[in-house]
Amino acid sequence: MTKSYQQLLNLPNILTLSRIVAVPVVVVLLMFESKQTCFWAAMVFLAASLTDWLDGYLARKWEVVTVLGKFLDPLADKLIVMAALIMLIPLDRVPAWAVFIILARDIIVSGIRSIASSEGIVIDASPLGKYKTIFQMIALVILLLHYQYYWFFGVQFDFLYASMHHVGIIIFYISLVLTIWSGVDYFAKFFKIFAR
Numbered sequence: 001m002t003k004s005y006q007q008l009l010n011l012p013n014i015l016t017l018s019r020i021v022a023v024p025v026v027v028v029l030l031m032f033e034s035k036q037t038c039f040w041a042a043m044v045f046l047a048a049s050l051t052d053w054l055d056g057y058l059a060r061k062w063e064v065v066t067v068l069g070k071f072l073d074p075l076a077d078k079l080i081v082m083a084a085l086i087m088l089i090p091l092d093r094v095p096a097w098a099v100f101i102i103l104a105r106d107i108i109v110s111g112i113r114s115i116a117s118s119e120g121i122v123i124d125a126s127p128l129g130k131y132k133t134i135f136q137m138i139a140l141v142i143l144l145l146h147y148q149y150y151w152f153f154g155v156q157f158d159f160l161y162a163s164m165h166h167v168g169i170i171i172f173y174i175s176l177v178l179t180i181w182s183g184v185d186y187f188a189k190f191f192k193i194f195a196r
Contacts, residue, residue, distance in 0.1 A: 010062070013069050015055040019076035022048040023083045026144075030087040035147045041084075042144035048080050049137040077133070078106055084140045093143050093165060098176050102136075105183040112190045123189050128182035135175035142168030 022044050029041035055073065082103060088094045116123045145164040 010066070010069075012055040012058045012062075013066065013072065015051040015058070016069060016072045016076050019048045019051050019055075019080055020072070023079050026080065027083050027087055030084075030091065030144075033091060038144055038146050042141050045080065045084055045137075045144055046141050048076075049141070052077055052133075052137075074110075078110075081136060081140065084144065088140075088143055091146075093146060094169075094172060098172070101176065102179050105179050109183060109186045112186055116190060116193065121193055123186065123193070126182055126185050126189075128178060128185050132175055132178035132182050135171055135178055139168050139172035139175050143172060 025044050026041050026048075029037045029044070052073075055069070085094060085099045085102060089096050089099055113123055142164050146168070147165075148163050
C-alpha cells in the first residue's frame with residue numbers, strides 16, 4: 001500500500017466511511033419494523049453519530065485532515081440523517097413537512113457555502129448549527145427507539161415506563177426550530193459578506 005493510500009485510509013476517514021456503511025443498515029432494519037429492529041437501528045445510528053464527533057477529534061489531534069475527509073464527513077452526516085428521517089415518515093413518527101424543511105435547509109446551506117467557497121470566502125459553522133446537529137441526533141435516536149421500554153434490565157416499574165416517541169418528538173421540534181434559526185443565520189452571514 002502506497003503512502004498516499006495510507007494517508008487517505010487513516011482512522012478518521014475509516015470512521016467516516018463506516019458512517020456511510022451504516023446508512024443501508026439503518027434503512028433495512030427500519031424496513032422490517034419491530035421493537036427489536038428499531039432498537040438495533042437506534043444503536044447503529046447512535047454509534048454512527050458518535051463517530052461523527054470522534055473522527056473530527058482524531059483528525060485534528062493527529063493532524064491528518066485530508067481533502068477526502070473534508071468531503072466525506074459532511075456527506076456522511078447528511079446521508080445518515082436523511083436516511084433516518086425519510087424512513088421515519090411512513091412509520092408516522094415525524095411529519096413529512098418538517099423533514100422537507102430540514103432537507104431543504106441543508107441543501108440551501110450547502111449551496112451557499114459552495115458559492116462562498118468558489119469566491120474564496122469561508123462561512124464558518126455557527127454554534128446554532130452545532131446545537132441543531134446535537135438535538136437532531138438525540139431526537140432521531142429516541143424516535144428510532146419509539147416504543148415504550150421498562151428500564152433497569154426489564155424490571156417493571158410503572159413510573160419508569162416511558163414513551164420514547166413523546167420524548168423524541170419534543171426534542172425533534174426543538175431541533176427543527178434550531179434548523180430554521182441556523183439556516184436564517186447562514187443567509188444573513190452570506191448576504192452580509194456579499195453586500196461588501
